[in-house]
Amino acid sequence: xxxxxxxxxxxxxxxPDDLDRRIIAHLRADGRASLSKLxxxxxxxxxxxxxxLDRLLETGTLLGFTVRVREDYDVNTVHAVMMIEVVGKxxxxxxxxxxxxxxxxxxxxxxGNWDLVAxxxxxxxxxxxxxxxxxxxxxxxxxxxxxLLLSSV
Numbered sequence: 001x002x003x004x005x006x007x008x009x010x011x012x013x014x015x016p017d018d019l020d021r022r023i024i025a026h027l028r029a030d031g032r033a034s035l036s037k038l039x040x041x042x043x044x045x046x047x048x049x050x051x052x053l054d055r056l057l058e059t060g061t062l063l064g065f066t067v068r069v070r071e072d073y074d075v076n077t078v079h080a081v082m083m084i085e086v087v088g089k090x091x092x093x094x095x096x097x098x099x100x101x102x103x104x105x106x107x108x109x110x111x112g113n114w115d116l117v118a119x120x121x122x123x124x125x126x127x128x129x130x131x132x133x134x135x136x137x138x139x140x141x142x143x144x145x146x147x148l149l150l151s152s153v
Contacts, residue, residue: 014055014056014059014060014061016056016061019042019044019048019052020052020055020056020061022042023038023042023049023052023053023056024056024061024062026038026041026042027062027065031065031066031067035049035050035053076123076124077121077122077123077124078120078121078122078123078124078125078127078128078148079119079120079121079148079149080119080120080122080128080146080147080148080149081117081118081119081120081146081147081149082117082118082120082132082135082144082145082146083110083113083114083116083117083144083145083146084098084114084115084116084117084118084135084141084143084144085113085114085115085141085142085143085144086115086116086140086141086142087140087141087142088140090139090140091109091115091116091140093139093140094116094138094139094140094141095107095116097138098116098118098135098138101131101134101135103120103121103122103127103131104118104119104120104131105119105120105121106118106119107119114145118135120146132144132146
Protein backbone atom coordinates (compact mmCIF):
# COMPACT_ATOMS: atom_id res chain seq x y z
CA UNK A 1 0.00 0.00 0.00
CA UNK A 2 1.18 3.48 -0.77
CA UNK A 3 0.82 6.46 1.55
CA UNK A 4 -2.49 7.30 -0.09
CA UNK A 5 -3.95 4.00 1.05
CA UNK A 6 -4.39 2.86 -2.52
CA UNK A 7 -2.50 -0.12 -3.92
CA UNK A 8 0.57 0.85 -5.96
CA UNK A 9 -0.96 -0.75 -9.07
CA UNK A 10 -3.77 1.83 -9.04
CA UNK A 11 -2.82 4.83 -11.17
CA UNK A 12 -4.91 7.96 -11.13
CA UNK A 13 -6.40 8.69 -14.53
CA UNK A 14 -5.13 11.98 -15.95
CA UNK A 15 -7.94 14.42 -16.71
CA PRO A 16 -7.10 16.82 -19.56
CA ASP A 17 -7.81 20.49 -18.90
CA ASP A 18 -9.12 23.04 -21.41
CA LEU A 19 -5.72 23.62 -23.06
CA ASP A 20 -5.15 19.86 -23.41
CA ARG A 21 -8.58 19.45 -25.01
CA ARG A 22 -7.85 22.32 -27.42
CA ILE A 23 -4.53 20.70 -28.40
CA ILE A 24 -6.30 17.39 -29.01
CA ALA A 25 -8.99 19.13 -31.09
CA HIS A 26 -6.34 20.78 -33.29
CA LEU A 27 -4.53 17.46 -33.73
CA ARG A 28 -7.77 15.75 -34.73
CA ALA A 29 -8.16 18.30 -37.50
CA ASP A 30 -4.47 18.25 -38.48
CA GLY A 31 -2.38 15.45 -36.96
CA ARG A 32 0.71 16.82 -38.71
CA ALA A 33 0.48 20.29 -37.18
CA SER A 34 3.89 21.48 -36.01
CA LEU A 35 4.52 22.66 -32.46
CA SER A 36 4.88 26.21 -33.82
CA LYS A 37 1.56 26.03 -35.66
CA LEU A 38 -0.18 24.65 -32.54
CA UNK A 39 1.37 27.30 -30.27
CA UNK A 40 0.29 30.09 -32.66
CA UNK A 41 -3.25 28.72 -32.95
CA UNK A 42 -3.60 28.28 -29.19
CA UNK A 43 -1.80 31.47 -28.12
CA UNK A 44 0.72 29.70 -25.88
CA UNK A 45 4.47 29.13 -25.99
CA UNK A 46 5.91 26.32 -28.12
CA UNK A 47 7.47 24.79 -24.99
CA UNK A 48 4.05 24.70 -23.32
CA UNK A 49 2.62 22.74 -26.24
CA UNK A 50 5.61 20.35 -26.16
CA UNK A 51 5.22 19.78 -22.40
CA UNK A 52 1.49 19.21 -22.73
CA LEU A 53 1.96 16.74 -25.61
CA ASP A 54 4.61 14.88 -23.62
CA ARG A 55 2.25 14.61 -20.64
CA LEU A 56 -0.69 13.52 -22.81
CA LEU A 57 1.46 10.75 -24.30
CA GLU A 58 3.03 9.68 -20.97
CA THR A 59 -0.35 9.41 -19.25
CA GLY A 60 -1.85 7.45 -22.13
CA THR A 61 -4.38 10.16 -22.86
CA LEU A 62 -2.94 10.30 -26.38
CA LEU A 63 -2.03 6.84 -27.63
CA GLY A 64 -0.17 8.08 -30.68
CA PHE A 65 -0.64 9.66 -34.05
CA THR A 66 -2.12 8.00 -37.09
CA VAL A 67 -3.21 8.49 -40.66
CA ARG A 68 -6.83 8.89 -41.68
CA VAL A 69 -7.65 7.63 -45.14
CA ARG A 70 -10.67 8.48 -47.29
CA GLU A 71 -13.40 5.86 -46.93
CA ASP A 72 -13.27 5.10 -50.65
CA TYR A 73 -9.45 4.90 -50.79
CA ASP A 74 -9.43 1.11 -50.90
CA VAL A 75 -12.71 -0.26 -52.20
CA ASN A 76 -11.74 -3.82 -51.19
CA THR A 77 -11.50 -3.02 -47.48
CA VAL A 78 -14.12 -4.86 -45.47
CA HIS A 79 -15.77 -2.79 -42.73
CA ALA A 80 -17.85 -4.44 -40.02
CA VAL A 81 -19.29 -3.97 -36.56
CA MET A 82 -18.95 -6.87 -34.13
CA MET A 83 -20.98 -7.12 -30.93
CA ILE A 84 -19.21 -9.23 -28.32
CA GLU A 85 -20.54 -10.94 -25.19
CA VAL A 86 -17.94 -11.55 -22.49
CA VAL A 87 -18.07 -14.28 -19.85
CA GLY A 88 -18.09 -13.16 -16.22
CA LYS A 89 -15.28 -10.87 -15.17
CA UNK A 90 -12.98 -11.46 -18.13
CA UNK A 91 -13.64 -8.12 -19.87
CA UNK A 92 -10.18 -6.69 -19.08
CA UNK A 93 -8.45 -9.79 -20.47
CA UNK A 94 -10.61 -9.80 -23.62
CA UNK A 95 -10.09 -6.05 -24.20
CA UNK A 96 -6.31 -6.48 -23.83
CA UNK A 97 -6.28 -9.18 -26.52
CA UNK A 98 -8.58 -7.28 -28.86
CA UNK A 99 -6.42 -4.15 -28.63
CA UNK A 100 -3.49 -6.18 -29.97
CA UNK A 101 -5.36 -6.90 -33.19
CA UNK A 102 -4.60 -4.16 -35.74
CA UNK A 103 -7.82 -4.87 -37.64
CA UNK A 104 -9.87 -3.78 -34.62
CA UNK A 105 -10.13 -0.10 -35.55
CA UNK A 106 -12.08 0.99 -32.47
CA UNK A 107 -13.38 -0.82 -29.41
CA UNK A 108 -16.17 0.32 -27.09
CA UNK A 109 -17.87 -0.94 -23.95
CA UNK A 110 -21.63 -0.82 -24.11
CA UNK A 111 -24.79 -1.74 -22.22
CA GLY A 112 -27.59 -4.12 -23.10
CA ASN A 113 -27.14 -7.66 -24.37
CA TRP A 114 -23.57 -7.08 -25.57
CA ASP A 115 -20.51 -6.07 -23.55
CA LEU A 116 -18.25 -4.75 -26.30
CA VAL A 117 -18.60 -3.30 -29.80
CA ALA A 118 -15.65 -3.59 -32.17
CA UNK A 119 -15.27 -1.76 -35.46
CA UNK A 120 -13.32 -4.02 -37.78
CA UNK A 121 -11.42 -3.12 -40.94
CA UNK A 122 -9.89 -5.97 -42.92
CA UNK A 123 -8.06 -5.95 -46.24
CA UNK A 124 -10.40 -8.50 -47.82
CA UNK A 125 -12.99 -11.17 -47.00
CA UNK A 126 -10.36 -13.81 -46.31
CA UNK A 127 -8.70 -11.58 -43.70
CA UNK A 128 -12.11 -10.68 -42.30
CA UNK A 129 -12.92 -14.38 -41.85
CA UNK A 130 -9.59 -14.90 -40.05
CA UNK A 131 -10.30 -11.99 -37.68
CA UNK A 132 -13.75 -13.37 -36.83
CA UNK A 133 -12.22 -16.74 -35.95
CA UNK A 134 -9.46 -15.15 -33.86
CA UNK A 135 -11.90 -13.01 -31.88
CA UNK A 136 -14.22 -15.93 -31.23
CA UNK A 137 -11.31 -18.05 -29.96
CA UNK A 138 -10.29 -15.53 -27.27
CA UNK A 139 -10.82 -16.97 -23.79
CA UNK A 140 -13.72 -15.08 -22.25
CA UNK A 141 -15.63 -14.39 -25.48
CA UNK A 142 -18.98 -16.14 -25.04
CA UNK A 143 -20.82 -14.98 -28.14
CA UNK A 144 -20.60 -12.48 -30.98
CA UNK A 145 -22.69 -11.06 -33.78
CA UNK A 146 -21.15 -9.28 -36.74
CA UNK A 147 -22.65 -7.06 -39.41
CA LEU A 148 -20.83 -5.97 -42.56
CA LEU A 149 -21.07 -2.27 -43.34
CA LEU A 150 -22.03 -2.07 -47.02
CA SER A 151 -22.19 1.66 -47.78
CA SER A 152 -22.32 5.02 -46.04
CA VAL A 153 -25.48 7.04 -46.53
